[in-house]
Amino acid sequence: MILSGTFTFNGPRQKVWDLLQDPGVLAKALPGTERLTMSGPDRYEGVMKVSIGPMTAAKFDVTVTLADKQPPERFTLQIDGKGGVGFARGSAAVTLQEQGDGGTAMDYTSDVQIGGRIASVGQRLIESVSRMMMRQALEALDRELRARIDADASGS
Amino acid sequence: MSPEARYVNARVRRNEDARLLTGRARFVDDVQLPGLLHVAFVRSEHAHGRLIKVDGAAARRRPGVVAVYTFDDLGEYGRPAPVLVPPPPISGLVFHPRTHRPLASGKVRYVGEPIAMIVAESRYLAEDAVRDVIVDVDPLDAVVDLEAALTAGAARVHDDLESNAAAHVVQRKGDYAAARDRADVIVARRFTYDRGAAAALENRCVLAQWDRQAEELTIWDTTQAPIPIRNGLASRLGLSESQVRVVAPFVGGGFGPKIMMFYPEELLVPWASIRLARPIKWTEDRQENFFATTQERGQLHDAEMALTRDGRILGIRDTFLFDTGAYDPYGLTIPINTQCTLLGPYDVPNYSSEFTAVFTNKTIVTPVRGAGRQHGVFVSERLLDLAARELGIDRVEIRKRNLLGPDRFPHNHEIMFQDSAPLVYDSGDYLPALEQAAATIGYAELVRQQAQRRSGTRRVGVGIACYVEGTGIGPYEGARVTVELSGKVRVATGVGTQGQGHYTVFAQVVADVLGVSVEDVQVITGDTREFQWGTGTFASRGAAVAGSACHAAAMSVREKIVALAASVLGAEPDRLEVAGGRVSVRGAADRTISLAQLAARANPLRGAVRPGTEPGLESTAYFGPDRGSTASGVHAMIVEVDVETAMVEVKRYVVVHDCGRIINPLLVEGQIHGGVAHGLGNAFYEQLVYDEQGQLLNASFMDYLLPTATDVPPIETAHRETPSPFNPIGLKGVGEAGCIPTGAAFAQAVEDALNIEILDIPLSPDRLFRLIQQAADR
Numbered sequence: 017m018i019l020s021g022t023f024t025f026n027g028p029r030q031k032v033w034d035l036l037q038d039p040g041v042l043a044k045a046l047p048g049t050e051r052l053t054m055s056g057p058d059r060y061e062g063v064m065k066v067s068i069g070p071m072t073a074a075k076f077d078v079t080v081t082l083a084d085k086q087p088p089e090r091f092t093l094q095i096d097g098k099g100g101v102g103f104a105r106g107s108a109a110v111t112l113q114e115q116g117d118g119g120t121a122m123d124y125t126s127d128v129q130i131g132g133r134i135a136s137v138g139q140r141l142i143e144s145v146s147r148m149m150m151r152q153a154l155e156a157l158d159r160e161l162r163a164r165i166d167a168d169a170s171g172s
Numbered sequence: 173m174s175p176e177a178r179y180v181n182a183r184v185r186r187n188e189d190a191r192l193l194t195g196r197a198r199f200v201d202d203v204q205l206p207g208l209l210h211v212a213f214v215r216s217e218h219a220h221g222r223l224i225k226v227d228g229a230a231a232r233r234r235p236g237v238v239a240v241y242t243f244d245d246l247g248e249y250g251r252p253a254p255v256l257v258p259p260p261p262i263s264g265l266v267f268h269p270r271t272h273r274p275l276a277s278g279k280v281r282y283v284g285e286p287i288a289m290i291v292a293e294s295r296y297l298a299e300d301a302v303r304d305v306i307v308d309v310d311p312l313d314a315v316v317d318l319e320a321a322l323t324a325g326a327a328r329v330h331d332d333l334e335s336n337a338a339a340h341v342v343q344r345k346g347d348y349a350a351a352r353d354r355a356d357v358i359v360a361r362r363f364t365y366d367r368g369a370a371a372a373l374e375n376r377c378v379l380a381q382w383d384r385q386a387e388e389l390t391i392w393d394t395t396q397a398p399i400p401i402r403n404g405l406a407s408r409l410g411l412s413e414s415q416v417r418v419v420a421p422f423v424g425g426g427f428g429p430k431i432m433m434f435y436p437e438e439l440l441v442p443w444a445s446i447r448l449a450r451p452i453k454w455t456e457d458r459q460e461n462f463f464a465t466t467q468e469r470g471q472l473h474d475a476e477m478a479l480t481r482d483g484r485i486l487g488i489r490d491t492f493l494f495d496t497g498a499y500d501p502y503g504l505t506i507p508i509n510t511q512c513t514l515l516g517p518y519d520v521p522n523y524s525s526e527f528t529a530v531f532t533n534k535t536i537v538t539p540v541r542g543a544g545r546q547h548g549v550f551v552s553e554r555l556l557d558l559a560a561r562e563l564g565i566d567r568v569e570i571r572k573r574n575l576l577g578p579d580r581f582p583h584n585h586e587i588m589f590q591d592s593a594p595l596v597y598d599s600g601d602y603l604p605a606l607e608q609a610a611a612t613i614g615y616a617e618l619v620r621q622q623a624q625r626r627s628g629t630r631r632v633g634v635g636i637a638c639y640v641e642g643t644g645i646g647p648y649e650g651a652r653v654t655v656e657l658s659g660k661v662r663v664a665t666g667v668g669t670q671g672q673g674h675y676t677v678f679a680q681v682v683a684d685v686l687g688v689s690v691e692d693v694q695v696i697t698g699d700t701r702e703f704q705w706g707t708g709t710f711a712s713r714g715a716a717v718a719g720s721a722c723h724a725a726a727m728s729v730r731e732k733i734v735a736l737a738a739s740v741l742g743a744e745p746d747r748l749e750v751a752g753g754r755v756s757v758r759g760a761a762d763r764t765i766s767l768a769q770l771a772a773r774a775n776p777l778r779g780a781v782r783p784g785t786e787p788g789l790e791s792t793a794y795f796g797p798d799r800g801s802t803a804s805g806v807h808a809m810i811v812e813v814d815v816e817t818a819m820v821e822v823k824r825y826v827v828v829h830d831c832g833r834i835i836n837p838l839l840v841e842g843q844i845h846g847g848v849a850h851g852l853g854n855a856f857y858e859q860l861v862y863d864e865q866g867q868l869l870n871a872s873f874m875d876y877l878l879p880t881a882t883d884v885p886p887i888e889t890a891h892r893e894t895p896s897p898f899n900p901i902g903l904k905g906v907g908e909a910g911c912i913p914t915g916a917a918f919a920q921a922v923e924d925a926l927n928i929e930i931l932d933i934p935l936s937p938d939r940l941f942r943l944i945q946q947a948a949d950r
Contacts, residue, residue: 135867140875
């Protein structure tokens with residue numbers, strides 16, 4: 017499954033970059049994340065719960081590795097998820113570009129292979145569920161970004 | 173005097189229906205035993221990968237789990253399953269047998285391949301423990317597309333082979349190249365026919381019980397072939413055949429995948445039952461059925477037909493790829509069926525056919541109803557339609573010009589059939605069937621109305637397609653017929669029943685021979701303790717082969733009855749009449765004896781059974797035809813296509829078929845109705861969709877569409893009877909006939925409605941929608 021898109025953050029690129037490297041923030045922003053901890057340099061491990069159609073609250077053990085980092089512009093993610101109803105593995109490329117209006121545009125392209133029961137039963141819904149999760153995550157991140165910017169502003 | 177036909181050819185109601193309809197029929201999953209253990213399997217989620225680690229330690233610790241088995245626990249029992257059907261002796265044939273092991277070892281080769289077996293006190297516990305098993309797989313590129321599979325850089329399903337080619341077979345008749353040079357017109361196209369599931373109502377189920385004291389193993393199994401399963405398991409388990417009893421009670425639909433497969437589950441459940449000395453049951457769930465039960469279809473044909481200007485076939489050339497899945501235990505039955513059935517009812521003087529069977533990372537392929545025949549019919553019927561269009565000849569007319577005439581039988585096609593015998597048609601009369609089907613559907617009138625039919629948003633098309641079906645192949649079946657002391661008759665035979673009506677048709681044959689009421693004939697099938705010689709239910713052979721064995725055994729019992737009655741009644745045998753459950757002297761109403769009394773006299777408590785005779789009124793007989801008999805028929809249908817939604821509604825469906833002499837028209841119609849529903853499913857609804865990584869994307873009835881009662885039209889059936897000379901009653905098979913030409917007729921009808929070209933089956937509303945759009949863009 018290939019999922020790609022653009023999202024505009026309401027904040028400067030460096031702040032967006034910092035946000036995306038913070039496992040605590042990611043754990044809050046990614047829907048269904050029960051736990052996400054740094055297990056090594058640029059490596060995160062955790063547990064996510066995903067509901068896709070007839071499969072409700074399926075748990076996945078997730079490992080995410082960051083690579084090809086060029087702060088604050090681009091990085092790639094290797095994603096490996098395994099659970100009782102199947103697996104997901106793949107990669108995502110993320111680039112950040114400053115916009116003239118103080119915002120930051122994020123382009124992302126991910127290519128994830130889905131297998132097991134989740135592929136054979138949830139197929140019709142995987143893409144729409146993934147898009148929804150991605151949108152919810154990005155909106156949550158943007159809210160967090162705004163909160164940080166506001167905190168910085170009031171703190172200074 | 174010879175028996176009177178009272179039941180054969182009559183619309184006798186089914187003996188088994190009272191039990192089936194009131195829920196008293198026993199299926200394997202109904203069997204409950206004290207101390208029964210339950211099984212769940214850990215299956216591969218990857219279509220292709222190296223197995224790095226399989227660790228069942230955590231699962232073994234779960235309370236309620238009795239055993240966890242991985243490949244390493246199997247020892248010698250882990251060796252590959254046998255090749256079930258060796259390929260026929262065709263010169264130059266290449267075949268690489270690669271069969272599955274009971275549990276995966278080293279590599280996984282399709283999604284759903286069993287990796288570990290969990291035995292627990294309940295199915296719930298077993299399913300829970302599946303998640304405790306650690307399986308590490310290093311994924312490899314999956315082999316999915318047939319053409320890509322044969323390219324040089326492709327990943328290999330079996331590392332020890334040079335390529336993914338599982339087999340290569342060439343069969344030739346005449347000289348196609350020379351015929352092509354003489355031809356006025358050549359039509360050539362690429363055709364595809366994609367995978368489908370058999371989707372039997374009852375999933376598979378295996379229950380095994382090892383009796384330690386008797387040292388006997390009883391296996392209840394949803395198999396179409398209990399005797400070969402018994403023999404194979406006995407040998408593999410190191411037991412004698414007499415220590416193993418396989419019972420296939422009522423089975424809720426077979427359609428091919430339940431045939432003599434030695435499925436991993438079928439190998440493992442009995443083995444574990446002996447090891448644990450407990451009864452063990454595994455019942456497949458519907459999700460598993462989509463991965464773990466064999467599937468069919470998946471062929472890609474590049475075919476051409478050479479014709480004269482007046483539409484006579486000079487020859488056909490076909491090169492095709494056949495998807496055999498991850499392993500090929502069933503040999504080459506399907507592609508050879510395709511190769512042979514492509515010739516249809518036509519006079520094809522020159523034929524060149526070549527196929528390559530291809531290993532892919534998909535579920536194993538074995539015959540499903542039709543067993544490759546529909547692919548061949550699809551190719552030749554489509555080529556004829558294309559030729560008709562190109563030559564400006566009517567579709568029915570071009571077929572008439574090419575049909576084999578009634579004087580051409582037996583007709584030798586000079587190639588080898590799947591039963592290792594030459595492809596020889598025994599008998600047939602094709603032209604009247606085509607004319608009857610065309611007249612019944614109103615073909616000529618529909619052709620005249622073509623312009624009107626093709627206007628508006630709901631367009632009407634007519635399709636008409638011919639087929640032959642090789643049926644009733646050997647090697648043999650047997651039956652034992654016994655007149656019991658009650659005067660009732662018991663028939664035991666080795667073929668299992670999956671709903672076809674064996675309890676009725678075999679009873680009809682025997683009732684006529686013995687002059688008893690059909691309700692008084694009890695038929696037992698599918699229990700190796702009752703009858704232990706035979707092969708199984710496949711290739712539309714039950715009635716023709718086992719039915720003929722029942723007939724032979726009944727004739728032998730009749731001789732015993734007549735001989736004994738002649739001596740008891742003091743009359744010449746030729747003056748005796750066997751009817752109404754009695755033997756009577758013709759013209760002397762008082763000189764009569766019932767079969768019950770004769771049965772008692774044949775098994776005396778005092779006196780002697782004379783030398784050279786046997787006690788009882790019982791005989792066992794076998795029947796083995798030299799080769800199969802060839803059934804035939806014509807399907808015609810009218811469809812209405814909504815050009816805006818691309819939905820197709822079948823308005824009328826006509827079947828004119830010839831399965832030789834008919835034992836029971838009611839049952840024949842039932843077989844045809846079911847077959848047509850199956851065929852329509854394969855034409856328009858059903859397709860197993862795999863992604864490029866070999867993941868099956870529609871493994872549930874939410875996404876895999878079966879035709880429902882509202883999708884299947886009323887079917888008008890007409891019977892024609894050209895008896896087969898290969899068996900005493902003149903029977904041919906009919907179990908698969910309904911689904912063989914369905915795709916070809918459907919494609920033609922939709923094509924006729926829309927004036928487009930259809931080369932791929934199954935269609936679906938979205939595929940058809942795209943074809944309509946493409947045609948509009950041109």
